[in-house]
Amino acid sequence: MVSAGLGSFLNGTACHLDLVQWATKPAQGELRADVWQRLVDKDRKFLAWQLGQTRASTILVNGGACMSWLSAEGLVAWEPSEVLTFRNAKGTTGRLEVCSADRDGKRFLGWNRPVAGPIPAPGRELLQEWVSRTAAR
Numbered sequence: 164m165v166s167a168g169l170g171s172f173l174n175g176t177a178c179h180l181d182l183v184q185w186a187t188k189p190a191q192g193e194l195r196a197d198v199w200q201r202l203v204d205k206d207r208k209f210l211a212w213q214l215g216q217t218r219a220s221t222i223l224v225n226g227g228a229c230m231s232w233l234s235a236e237g238l239v240a241w242e243p244s245e246v247l248t249f250r251n252a253k254g255t256t257g258r259l260e261v262c263s264a265d266r267d268g269k270r271f272l273g274w275n276r277p278v279a280g281p282i283p284a285p286g287r288e289l290l291q292e293w294v295s296r297t298a299a300r
Contacts, residue, residue, distance in 0.1 A: 183202040183203055185202065207236055221271075222270070223272050230274075233271075241271075243260070244262050244297065245293070247293060249288075259275060260274065261275075261290070274290060
């Protein structure tokens with residue numbers, strides 16, 4: 164979300180943080196559910212510590228699975244914000260459900276579909292605008 168004015172990997176004002184501190188191969192979506200659950204259970208305290216130590220004022224949570232996990236672990240209490248609707252190239256309507264939360268002086272912004280997934284350009288633009296607007300509050 165560099166274009167939203169929130170930071171950049173290039174100058175150290177943004178970072179990527181995963182729910183677990185270990186690289187997984189196969190990827191998370193290909194792991195058995197019990198294996199993934201063990202990983203996140205073991206790393207919950209470490210993630211909570213990382214979130215508590217960061218100087219970042221805005222934390223972007225990419226995808227419903229991450230949002231659900233943070234909520235279930237008691238790290239974030241999401242407030243529904245709005246539903247962003249857009250048309251894809253085939254003319255069908257897409258939806259992004261966006262939420263926000265505040266905790267310990269940090270603003271958490273999340274959405275239900277991973278950005279790496281098939282969100283077409285109009286949806287990405289709406290998400291970028293929402294992030295810019297909401298982070299500034």
